[in-house]
Amino acid sequence: MLRYEMLRYELKTISVSNELLEDKSLINYLKEQKRKGLNALVMGNVKLEENHEIHASLCKKAGLKLVEPLRGKDTLELLIEYSKIGMQFMIIGIRNEELDMAGYAA
Numbered sequence: 001m002l003r004y005e006m007l008r009y010e011l012k013t014i015s016v017s018n019e020l021l022e023d024k025s026l027i028n029y030l031k032e033q034k035r036k037g038l039n040a041l042v043m044g045n046v047k048l049e050e051n052h053e054i055h056a057s058l059c060k061k062a063g064l065k066l067v068e069p070l071r072g073k074d075t076l077e078l079l080i081e082y083s084k085i086g087m088q089f090m091i092i093g094i095r096n097e098e099l100d101m102a103g104y105a106a
Contacts, residue, residue: 021057030062040065046075048093 017023030041041064045051052071059066070078082089 020054021061027058027061030058030064034063038064040067042067042069044068044070046070046073046078 014026014029016026020026030038041055041059041062043051043055043066045055045068052066052068055068056066058064079089
């Protein structure tokens with residue numbers, strides 16, 4: 001059973017433009033969800049400040065609260081916890097300047 005089925009939430013996908021902050025259909029969709037009782041947008045962002053700023057601006061435009069429970073958490077600790085509970089995850093990006101390569105052969 002998929003996680004969203006266990007929580008009894010509908011998984012809805014929508015197409016958005018590359019310019020999220022100017023995407024009127026996305027902003028209107030979020031406002032419509034607010035009218036239906038949605039009060040917050042929950043994101044899984046951990047480290048990407050650019051994404052935080054985009055999501056914060058979208059929420060401001062739609063009148064929603066931004067909730068980022070993983071923001072600022074230690075990524076290694078998250079990965080360890082995810083693997084302990086059998087959660088599947090995908091690493092989608094690594095910033096070279098933040099890697100500590102001490103002790104590794106080049």
